[in-house]
Amino acid sequence: DGGITQSPKYLFRKEGQNVTLSCEQNLNHDAMYWYRQDPGQGLRLIYYSQIVNDFQKGDIAEGYSVSREKKESFPLTVTSAQKNPTAFYLCASGSIGGSPEAFFGQGTRLTVV
Amino acid sequence: GQNIDQPTEMTATEGAIVQINCTYQTSGFNGLFWYQQHAGEAPTFLSYNVLDGLEEKGRFSSFLSRSKGYSYLLLKELQMKDSASYLCAVTLAPGRTTDSWGKLQFGAGTQVVVTP
Numbered sequence: 001d002g003g004i005t006q007s008p009k010y011l012f013r014k015e016g017q018n019v020t021l022s023c024e025q026n027l028n029h030d031a032m033y034w035y036r037q038d039p040g041q042g043l044r045l046i047y048y049s050q051i052v053n054d055f056q057k058g059d060i061a062e063g064y065s066v067s068r069e070k071k072e073s074f075p076l077t078v079t080s081a082q083k084n085p086t087a088f089y090l091c092a093s094g095s096i097g098g099s100p101e102a103f104f105g106q107g108t109r110l111t112v113v
Numbered sequence: 114g115q116n117i118d119q120p121t122e123m124t125a126t127e128g129a130i131v132q133i134n135c136t137y138q139t140s141g142f143n144g145l146f147w148y149q150q151h152a153g154e155a156p157t158f159l160s161y162n163v164l165d166g167l168e169e170k171g172r173f174s175s176f177l178s179r180s181k182g183y184s185y186l187l188l189k190e191l192q193m194k195d196s197a198s199y200l201c202a203v204t205l206a207p208g209r210t211t212d213s214w215g216k217l218q219f220g221a222g223t224q225v226v227v228t229p
Contacts, residue, residue, distance in 0.1 A: 031216075033216065035219075040121075040221060041221050042117070042200065042202075042218075042219030042220050042221045042222060043156075043200070043202075043217070043219040044219070045216060045217070045218075048216055058216075088153075090155065090156070100144060100146070100161045100163075100204070101158040101161070102146075102158070102217065103158075104155035104156050104157075105155055106154060106155050107153070107154070107155055109153070
């Protein structure tokens with residue numbers, strides 16, 4: 001079945017450690033996105049990529065890094081520079097110029113202690 | 114930037130109708146999405162409006178007025194499973210090479226509680 005997969009679903013890390021969240025899609029979508037969701041707030045765009053080996057900062061990129069070495073994969077690293085990393089992270093993918101629907105993964109809940 | 118407002122919470126009875134309003138102020142607008150999100154899960158696509166008017170899809174309908182910067186999602190014949198957060202999101206005008214459909218600006222979401 002085609003879809004977008006995030007792993008792990010829950011992640012715990014100690015403060016000061018970098019952590020990488022995985023996102024894989026087999027929908028053949030060119031574009032992939034990372035959003036962060038906090039209680040009482042809407043999803044906020046962290047980074048996005050429309051083509052392999054290229055990506056752009058979203059609204060809240062500070063303290064995060066990404067790579068897009070393969071079309072199917074768009075991992076997000078939460079670095080120690082991110083001041084408040086505990087959140088629900090959602091990855092999405094979509095067509096460029098095609099169907100407007102963005103497909104979301106199941107999310108990773110990151111807790112930093 | 115974008116400013117997108119929707120109510121925080123709405124409560125309705127099973128079988129009733131609920132209308133969730135969304136207003137937006139944008140510096141470029143192409144279309145408006147509604148997503149449903151159950152707690153701890155991924156948002157799922159409900160509707161997309163780019164032209165003025167009403168789009169009906171089963172028990173769910175979505176309306177858009179571009180001139181007023183206003184949209185609503187109408188949920189009819191409410192069921193308990195409709196208890197969820199409903200997210201309004203806008204996408205910027207096409208033609209900008211750095212944008213695509215998934216680059217969305219979201220409202221904070223409206224939590225709908227359906228009671229027996």
